[in-house]
Amino acid sequence: MALWIPITFAAAFLQNVRSLLQKKLRDRLSVWGSTAARFIFAAPLAVLVALVLWSATGTQLAAPGPGFAGLLVVGGLAQILATGFMIHLFSFRNFAVGTAFTKTEALQTALIGLVVLHETLSLYALGAIAFGLVGILLISLPAAADGSRFRFDQRVIYGLLSGGLFGLSAVCFRGASLSLGDGPAIVRASVTLACVLVFQSAAIGAFLKLREAGELSRIFSAWKLTGLVGLAGMLASLCWFTAMTLVNAALVRAVGQVEIIFTIATSYFFFKEKISAREFAGLAILTASIVALILLA
Numbered sequence: 001m002a003l004w005i006p007i008t009f010a011a012a013f014l015q016n017v018r019s020l021l022q023k024k025l026r027d028r029l030s031v032w033g034s035t036a037a038r039f040i041f042a043a044p045l046a047v048l049v050a051l052v053l054w055s056a057t058g059t060q061l062a063a064p065g066p067g068f069a070g071l072l073v074v075g076g077l078a079q080i081l082a083t084g085f086m087i088h089l090f091s092f093r094n095f096a097v098g099t100a101f102t103k104t105e106a107l108q109t110a111l112i113g114l115v116v117l118h119e120t121l122s123l124y125a126l127g128a129i130a131f132g133l134v135g136i137l138l139i140s141l142p143a144a145a146d147g148s149r150f151r152f153d154q155r156v157i158y159g160l161l162s163g164g165l166f167g168l169s170a171v172c173f174r175g176a177s178l179s180l181g182d183g184p185a186i187v188r189a190s191v192t193l194a195c196v197l198v199f200q201s202a203a204i205g206a207f208l209k210l211r212e213a214g215e216l217s218r219i220f221s222a223w224k225l226t227g228l229v230g231l232a233g234m235l236a237s238l239c240w241f242t243a244m245t246l247v248n249a250a251l252v253r254a255v256g257q258v259e260i261i262f263t264i265a266t267s268y269f270f271f272k273e274k275i276s277a278r279e280f281a282g283l284a285i286l287t288a289s290i291v292a293l294i295l296l297a
Contacts, residue, residue: 002247011236012256015256018229022034025037029215032204033208033218035084037219037225038233040230043230045234050193050194057184060181062180062181075172075176081161081165085161085165086158092154101155101163102166106253106256110129112164112167117171117175119249125250125251125296129250129254131288131289131292132289135281135286135288138281139260167250170252173240176196186242186245193237193241240256254293
């Protein structure tokens, strides 16, 4: 099995943990305060990890150029906005529709990767990603009988924007990491992640200072929870960055949809929640698409 596959599985599991923690923050912080916690507490940890890995391996990296900085800034801002839009979806009474459409990320990543990095996928891989999206929508879209499931409203717009911006950030981060030369993937990924998180922390910290007085204090006062969000987020991001350094970002994000399977399994085995026939069908389709992508890889 290719190394990027278990790394992607680990990233998806850790992201699920971070998302659960971040949802709890929404009751105590604003949308952008909840978003900031992910970056502010992760940045120093990422810098420490990067320094340790870089020193321990003695890796020689290519000097970062304007391309690295440009991809870092664009990807960093895109990820901040994507996270904010996703958290904003939680404020809707029924946010399941919007969050379902964030899962179009893998397809959007494939298109953005073609435009930005000129990377292509085979028709089989694209077909498997599209097939998986069908499964995701079956699992994620609510089963309401009033037809609201398919209404094109704010939730869908925010969901599509969030998915697209996450896709843009993934492609930019892969491009930035690749620009650092041919060293070990985890070293290039850790250095890229540390630089991105330092930039993101400064950017969103300045925004909160100007627009939401007192929110930074509330973030630090909730340090037990925000610290866990930062730790889980940093570990998840390190796994994502490493996997995306090894292979096309669209493949990584598509296989990373295994996160939904983890969530459903947790609900079923630990919380004894029932799974509908439609959700079982969606799980089967999603699982088949992930298996197909792994075999293609």
